[in-house]
Amino acid sequence: MENYIIELKQKRNRPYYFAHKKVVIIKIYELAHLVKIRFENTNECMIVDISALSYAPDFTNAISLRIIGG
Secondary structure, eight states: OHHHHHHHHHTTTSOEEETTEEEEEEEEETTTTEEEEEETTSOOEEEEEGGGEESSOOOOOOOOTTTTTO
């Protein structure tokens, strides 16, 4: 995990994806292994786990937790 944090810091210009949406990394919270991201071409920001980011879009089907009462 530490290597991934170092890589995020060094390669901020590389495209990253959260699910299938391209994102821009705004801030890295190292101690909590979280990143603040902004969806490209929007002002919408959120904080996610570092491991939720990928180098390619992910179009895997998933079920929202809201559907099952989460």
